[in-house]
Amino acid sequence: MGAEDDLNSSLAHIVLCCVAGRGISRMSGNSFTHPGMHANFFIHGILGFLHYQSGILNNDFGPAYAISYKASRYLALPCLMADVYRGDRTLSTIHLLSGIVPFALALSGEDNIQLGNLVIACNIISLAHFSMQHNREWGWYTAGAAIFAYILTPQMGGPKVLYPLGLALMEYCAYRVYHSHFDAPPPPTPGRR
Numbered sequence: 001m002g003a004e005d006d007l008n009s010s011l012a013h014i015v016l017c018c019v020a021g022r023g024i025s026r027m028s029g030n031s032f033t034h035p036g037m038h039a040n041f042f043i044h045g046i047l048g049f050l051h052y053q054s055g056i057l058n059n060d061f062g063p064a065y066a067i068s069y070k071a072s073r074y075l076a077l078p079c080l081m082a083d084v085y086r087g088d089r090t091l092s093t094i095h096l097l098s099g100i101v102p103f104a105l106a107l108s109g110e111d112n113i114q115l116g117n118l119v120i121a122c123n124i125i126s127l128a129h130f131s132m133q134h135n136r137e138w139g140w141y142t143a144g145a146a147i148f149a150y151i152l153t154p155q156m157g158g159p160k161v162l163y164p165l166g167l168a169l170m171e172y173c174a175y176r177v178y179h180s181h182f183d184a185p186p187p188p189t190p191g192r193r
Contacts (some may be wrong), residue, residue: 003141005160005161006032006052006053006055007052008160008161009048009160009161009164010048010049010052011161012048012161012164012165012168013044013045013046013047013048013049013052013164014049015044015045015164015165015168016041016042016044016048016164016165016167016168017042017045017046017049018045018168019041019168019171020038020039020041020042020045020146020166020168020171021042021169022175022187023037023038023041023171023174023175024038024039024042024190030052036076036079036080036083036135037076037077037079037080037174038083038171038173038175040071040072040075040076040079041072041076041167041168041171043068043071044068044069044071044072044164044167045164047061047064047065047068048065048068048164050064050065051064051065052160067107070103070106070107070111071103072167073116073118073120073150074099074102074106074116074119075099075100075103075138076099076167076170077095077120077123077124077146077150078095078097078098078099078119078123079096079099080102080123080127080142080174080177081123081126081127081130082095082096083096083169084127084130084139084177085130088099091125095123095126098119098122098123099119099123101115101119102115102116102119106173115152117151118121119160120146120150120151121151123146124146124147124150125163127139127143128140128143128147129143131143131177134190136177138174138176138177139177140175142170142174142177145169145170145172145173145174146170148166148169148170149163149166149167149169149170150166152166153166
């Protein structure tokens with residue numbers, strides 16, 4: 001059963017790599033935060049694949065995967081939100097710092113799960129507010145995928161496959177936040193005679 005779980009987890013991390021790679025390839029801005037979420041998920045996918053195939057590769061990728069896991073949990077959503085609010089430097093900086101603090105604590109060995117969950121929840125609420133304000137349908141989908149990946153998956157305590165697949169779903173929705181939004185078309189202007 002363990003080898004099958006590792007194979008399934010490896011495949012889930014490959015799916016995450018593929019979706020994140022597409023997100024990276026569609027970048028067009030000059031923002032340093034925009035590739036943060038996509039690159040974070042891409043690296044996590046690679047390290048996840050290597051970690052779950054460590055037995056075959058005769059290498060231990062556990063420590064690198066642990067850091068990557070914390071980065072995908074605490075830094076990805078704040079990077080997305082910092083990019084969403086890039087026009088407002090203060091709000092963008094607050095979002096970036098909101099992820100850096102729990103990530104730094106996790107790296108120092110003092111991982112505060114409650115603080116991390118609070119930061120994740122605040123970023124999800126902020127994404128929902130942005131989506132409502134700017135009529136971004138894919139923002140709502142991204143927020144829902146983030147709830148699944150960050151809140152529901154740890155509560156399920158189930159297979160190791162759900163977290164990377166939840167991140168892949170979140171990534172799939174996130175790179176569409178910028179490319180499509182639905183506003184009502186302007187009314188036709190009457191022609192002059």
